[in-house]
Amino acid sequence: MTPKQKNIFFIFLILALVLFYIFTGGSVGVSLDFGEESLTLSASDYDWTIPYDQIASLELTELPDTGTVIDGIEKRTLCCGTRENDTWGKYILCVNPKIDQCIVVTLNTGNIYVLNYENTDSTDQLHQMFTDLLHSKGYLK
Numbered sequence: 001m002t003p004k005q006k007n008i009f010f011i012f013l014i015l016a017l018v019l020f021y022i023f024t025g026g027s028v029g030v031s032l033d034f035g036e037e038s039l040t041l042s043a044s045d046y047d048w049t050i051p052y053d054q055i056a057s058l059e060l061t062e063l064p065d066t067g068t069v070i071d072g073i074e075k076r077t078l079c080c081g082t083r084e085n086d087t088w089g090k091y092i093l094c095v096n097p098k099i100d101q102c103i104v105v106t107l108n109t110g111n112i113y114v115l116n117y118e119n120t121d122s123t124d125q126l127h128q129m130f131t132d133l134l135h136s137k138g139y140l141k
Contacts, residue, residue, distance in 0.1 A: 029078055030094050030117055032126070034133065041115060043080040043094050044073055052139050054107045060127040063102040063116065066093055088112045103127045 033040040038051045064087045072081010072093070080094040088104070091112035095102055101123045105113040116123040134140040 029096060030080075030115060032115075032117065034130075039130075041094050041113065043078055046072070046080050046094070048092055048094070048113065050105060050107070050113060052134060052137055054109065055105060055134060055139055056108045057104075057106045058127065058131055058134065058140070059104040059106075060124065061102060061104055063095060063097070063100050063114075066095070066097070066114075088114070099123060103130070 029043065031042040033042070037053070038049050041048045041050065065085055066079060067083045067085025067087075070082040070084055070090065072083070073079070074097075077096050077098065079097050081092070082090065083093045084090045089112075091114055094113070094115045096116060096118075099116045099118075099120055101120045102114050102116045103123060103126065105115070107113075117126045131140065
């Protein structure tokens with residue numbers, strides 16, 4: 001391979017990586033860490049900790065219009081941050097907007113977190129697992 005061919009190859013490689021980043025939204029999605037006492041929800045540069053003993057309810061529902069962005073990011077495959085809509089008022093959102101299902105976590109304080117994970121089936125399984133975990137710890141009746 002000549003030096004000119006190598007340069008052209010590297011230019012195409014860099015272009016391919018940039019296009020991949022643009023079309024995938026540049027994010028890896030939502031990360032969940034189920035600790036002993038709390039769930040840590042992470043996406044992009046955002047992290048939220050949800051103490052299990054403050055959870056009043058979990059609901060699996062269809063993802064409505066996510067509303068107005070107060071603070072956060074909105075990409076093709078990841079929307080996260082503080083939002084406001086007619087359904088929940090001001091709340092924390094951490095979802096892939098292409099997935100039409102979400103889990104609504106309502107705290108005793110009235111704060112609301114809305115999340116989903118990977119796809120509809122994974123979100124459904126996550127809801128069941130999270131519900132079972134909270135029942136086993138005595139936090140949900």
